[in-house]
Amino acid sequence: MSLLEIQMNRLGINSIEISHKDIEVSVGTPLHIKITNYGAPTHVTLKVDGSAYTSFTYENIYLETETNINIPILSNANTGSFILNVISGYGMRKAEVNVNVIKPQQEPVREIPLEEAIIPDDFKPQKPCSSHKVGKIIGCIVLPAVALVWIIVWFFFLIPLYPALPGVVAAGIVFVLMLAGILITWLSAR
Numbered sequence: 001m002s003l004l005e006i007q008m009n010r011l012g013i014n015s016i017e018i019s020h021k022d023i024e025v026s027v028g029t030p031l032h033i034k035i036t037n038y039g040a041p042t043h044v045t046l047k048v049d050g051s052a053y054t055s056f057t058y059e060n061i062y063l064e065t066e067t068n069i070n071i072p073i074l075s076n077a078n079t080g081s082f083i084l085n086v087i088s089g090y091g092m093r094k095a096e097v098n099v100n101v102i103k104p105q106q107e108p109v110r111e112i113p114l115e116e117a118i119i120p121d122d123f124k125p126q127k128p129c130s131s132h133k134v135g136k137i138i139g140c141i142v143l144p145a146v147a148l149v150w151i152i153v154w155f156f157f158l159i160p161l162y163p164a165l166p167g168v169v170a171a172g173i174v175f176v177l178m179l180a181g182i183l184i185t186w187l188s189a190r
Contacts, residue, residue, distance in 0.1 A: 003032045004097060006086055008063060009039025014089030018097055026104040028075035031084075037063045042088060046071075050082025053101050077101055143181030147174045 005019040025031045035044060046069060047058040056071045071084070084097040154170040 002026075002029070003034065004084075006033060006035045006044075008035060008037045008042060008044060008088060013039065014042065014093045016086050016088055016093050016095040018086065018095050020097065022098045022100060024100045024102050025073050026102055027073055027077050027079075028104070030070040030072045031099060033069040033071065034066070035061065035063055035069065036066045043090070045085075045087040047085040047087065048082060049085075050099070053077045053080065053082050053099075071099075073101055079103055140181065140185055143177050143184070147177040147181075150174060150177065 002023055002025040003019075004023055007017040009015055010017060023031070033046070041062065041064045044061045044063050045058060046056075046061070048054060048056050048071065051057075052074075054071055054073055054077075059069065061067060061069070079102055081098055081100045084099050086095045086097070087093070150173055151170065158170075
């Protein structure tokens with residue numbers, strides 16, 4: 001959990017103190033901000049120019065004593081950084097925090113040796129489905145080959161015999177064969 005603490009009005013009117021100038025936050029987790037006011041109620045504006053990392057843009061807060069804000073980091077964000085601006089005194093004072101977005105640390109996966117694995121007695125490994133291979137063979141090899149044979153037959157045999165047969169018909173048949181091959185391959189992969 002990344003926590004950023006901001007202290008307002010502790011050193012004087014509209015003073016801003018920030019616990020970190022740079023802070024790291026993991027992708028998909030929020031940046032927690034705790035703002036504490038040591039003086040009279042004031043307005044604090046938090047502003048972010050990091051649309052690639054967060055949906056948060058800005059918030060104007062009327063701060064009496066203390067408040068907590070969460071800035072969500074997008075779960076699909078890439079690593080990088082953006083600036084969080086803290087503004088008080090209607091723009092008189094400004095402080096910046098560099099927020100570094102990092103990928104979360106993944107715990108190493110411990111492989112269990114086969115001897116330690118608990119396998120039920122009635123467990124039988126399943127054979128892979130062979131219809132996927134048949135669909136790929138039909139879609140990727142057989143139907144394009146049939147389309148090629150059709151083009152050869154049409155070009156060498158049907159044009160001399162039936163010159164009135166338009167080329168659009170032959171092209172349409174080839175198109176249907178190729179489309180059928182694509183669909184069969186796609187549906188067999190599902």
